[in-house]
Amino acid sequence: MGKQLVIGASGFLGSHVTRRLVERGEDVRVLIRRTSSTRGIDGLPVERHYGDIFDGDAVRAAVAGCDVVYYCVVDARAWLRDATPLWRTNVEGLHRVLDVVAGVELQxxxxxxxIATIGIAAHGKATEELPNNWLDRAGEYVRTRVAAENLVLRYHRERGLPAVAMCVSNTYGSGDWLPTPHGGLVAAAVRGKLPFYIDGAQAEVVGVRDAADALILAGERGTPGERYIISERFMTAREIYRTACAAVGVEPPRIGVPIQALAAAAVPSAWLARIRRTDTRLTPLSIRLMHVMSPMNHTKAERELGWRPAPTTEALAEAAEFFVGARRRPAEDRS
Incomplete structure (x- = not known):
């Protein structure tokens, strides 16, 4: 392939896409903000362009001469009381980028x-054929993700953009510097700071390197206009923390709080947050998102892209080792 552009290379998944492309010997360019942390890509031989997704000139300059664009920008703060930042980044910013790339010859x-854009299956596992059918209880974050995917696919239908939508589940692995919301819980567990697990919480999961590989495979052979589920397996919260903690030899959270009890506690938490005009991660919506979705079938990605993910248990072990190591690392090395 020719030059590859990663937009959002400073993020967890974007940094891994960048690194995997470099490891393959590709010619890689990134578009990042000057204020973004670059710990995930420091030392990589990539061409850096600076700007954000609302800067049309910066996007045009970054896209020029590229064959494939990997778009890895997302605001995942599902707990925000005011969803304006979610809509601005996840939909409005994307729209600005699509207006630019739709006029460029891309592969x-x-x-x-x-995976939140995938519907809930009445029976068995959900597939890419099932559109989201639970927006009435999904919250604004999921609404922005569905709106964004629909926008991308509309640009494919109406303007011929060779777009492929990758429906990625919760990613785990090393290099989760921020960390992601789900990674932060693993970090707390392996550091002995998570007093309990939520009994009934469950999620689709995938190793971040495998997710990055899936995006790169889509850049080579994905069918424009198609969606691909990028998830390796379905795990309970207890399984996730037990796997991560076992990898670093610490005791996992032993107390399981029923998800119904936590949902009840979330009601006054959300009420107090509204009164104080602050954000809280403990809301009825955040608890609902921990168990609402169906297990998913990723065989389409295997069949059409040649994707072969490793067990996510391995990625959880890597995440655990990373979080423990990051805690021990001197402060000057983390700056």
């Missing part, structure tokens, strides 16, 4: 979507 535009 692929690989869009990082979410």
């Amino acid at each position: 692929r535009f690989v869009f990082t979507s979410s």
